[in-house]
Amino acid sequence: MKVGAFYLPSIGSFADIQKGMAGRRTDLYQNMLGELSEQICYMDEHGYYGVGFTEHHFHIEGEEVSTNPIMLDLYFGMQTKRINVGQLGLVLPSHNPLRIAEDVAMLDQMTKGRAFAGFARGYQPRWVNVLGQQIRGLDGAFSEESYEALKKDLYYDHFEIIKKCWQKDAFSHHSPHWQIPAPNTKWAAAEVTRNYGTGIDANDMLTEIGTVPATYNKRMPDLFQPFSVSESSIRWAMENNCVPVTILTHPEVALSQFRAAQDAANNAGKNYKLGEKIGLVREVIVADTDAEAEAIARQAGSIIWCNFFAPFGFNAAVANPGEGAFDVPNNFETMAERGLVIYGSPDTVKRKLADLFEKLPAEYFWMFTYNGLIPQKQMMRHLELVTTKVLPEFCDGVK
Numbered sequence: 001m002k003v004g005a006f007y008l009p010s011i012g013s014f015a016d017i018q019k020g021m022a023g024r025r026t027d028l029y030q031n032m033l034g035e036l037s038e039q040i041c042y043m044d045e046h047g048y049y050g051v052g053f054t055e056h057h058f059h060i061e062g063e064e065v066s067t068n069p070i071m072l073d074l075y076f077g078m079q080t081k082r083i084n085v086g087q088l089g090l091v092l093p094s095h096n097p098l099r100i101a102e103d104v105a106m107l108d109q110m111t112k113g114r115a116f117a118g119f120a121r122g123y124q125p126r127w128v129n130v131l132g133q134q135i136r137g138l139d140g141a142f143s144e145e146s147y148e149a150l151k152k153d154l155y156y157d158h159f160e161i162i163k164k165c166w167q168k169d170a171f172s173h174h175s176p177h178w179q180i181p182a183p184n185t186k187w188a189a190a191e192v193t194r195n196y197g198t199g200i201d202a203n204d205m206l207t208e209i210g211t212v213p214a215t216y217n218k219r220m221p222d223l224f225q226p227f228s229v230s231e232s233s234i235r236w237a238m239e240n241n242c243v244p245v246t247i248l249t250h251p252e253v254a255l256s257q258f259r260a261a262q263d264a265a266n267n268a269g270k271n272y273k274l275g276e277k278i279g280l281v282r283e284v285i286v287a288d289t290d291a292e293a294e295a296i297a298r299q300a301g302s303i304i305w306c307n308f309f310a311p312f313g314f315n316a317a318v319a320n321p322g323e324g325a326f327d328v329p330n331n332f333e334t335m336a337e338r339g340l341v342i343y344g345s346p347d348t349v350k351r352k353l354a355d356l357f358e359k360l361p362a363e364y365f366w367m368f369t370y371n372g373l374i375p376q377k378q379m380m381r382h383l384e385l386v387t388t389k390v391l392p393e394f395c396d397g398v399k
Contacts (some may be wrong), residue, residue, distance in 0.1 A: 001395045002049035003365045006088050010063050010372035012305050022062025035376050046387045047397040050084030055091055057127035061303050065342045070103045077111040088226045089118025093151040094132035097158035101165030105215045113216035118224035121151045166215050170199045170208040181206040235264035245279035247317045251341045251359050277366035285343040286385040296378055297343040301370040302332040346389035
């Protein structure tokens with residue numbers, strides 16, 4: 001099993017957030033950078049697979065300040081030596097895929113092959129509709145059904161473009177959304193390109209382009225798709241060598257996703273075991289005693305989850321079969337009872353994780369990490385305990 005930290009970087013305590021506009025405060029942002037540096041350097045020294053950041057914009061409230069995960073990746077990548085850095089994930093519909101391919105390739109070069117990439121469709125119209133407003137329909141002008149269909153179409157199209165950028169020295173791409181190169185582009189430096197590059201015809205018109213740099217050693221970065229919910233998304237991810245990451249907590253529902261992933265992989269001739277190339281997410285909090293861990297957990301991720309994620313329907317992740325997202329009791333007790341939050345002493349957490357992994361043997365385990373809500377001293381103690389007392393039971397690399 002490979003273990004990583006999935007950061008939703010909040011800045012400041014909940015008390016700081018309650019004062020208002022925490023996302024705009026330099027003191028809190030600088031403190032966040034310092035806290036994460038200490039945490040990630042510790043993980044780098046102790047064998048973690050990676051650290052990933054979500055992408056969200058305009059979070060003036062301060063609960064999720066992860067505006068550009070690639071820049072955060074580079075910042076922490078320059079402070080570390082072994083840990084992989086990436087995104088969980090970039091919202092493809094609102095981005096220029098060529099720029100994404102270039103930026104991740106630069107990250108991969110600068111970290112000498114430690115970049116991974118995660119891609120999502122996006123769920124927050126406050127920023128997706130603003131940054132993607134140049135695309136008719138992504139600005140929210142169409143019906144909800146058309147809006148979601150367009151995001152899905154753009155996601156798949158942009159994914160194909162990015163793969164071409166990383167896999168080919170030069171390429172073309174033609175779809176309803178993109179014409180690459182742009183049609184009828186006459187290239188003034190045709191002779192230079194003809195002599196030292198490629199992608200030019202006899203009439204000095206562009207036929208292909210290539211992005212630079214290539215990824216480190218022209219490798220394909222590890223690819224992730226958070227959060228995969230529908231069976232069709234799970235199957236698409238497996239068919240496209242992309243690790244689906246699930247957050248669903250009901251054992252039978254989550255197991256159906258694992259089986260769908262295995263079936264899709266094996267239909268593609270990959271002969272995967274159950275759980276191979278699939279990721280699982282939980283918030284994990286370890287302290288010296290169960291009581292201390294519970295006290296920390298009550299002031300951690302569930303505050304953000306219940307106040308900010310729940311209105312978007314995220315309680316579907318902890319719903320029981322037949323239960324709607326807005327039928328779920330929206331409180332810490334529910335998140336803990338249904339297994340989204342796993343807390344306790346090292347022995348307690350080991351027992352809970354052993355039960356989880358027996359039912360859902362994922363290859364990748366991502367720990368939801370809400371840094372600002374937990375005081376740094378308690379966070380570093382958690383990291384020490386989970387690293388030395390818990391994870392070695394399940395992962396050879398972490399120690």
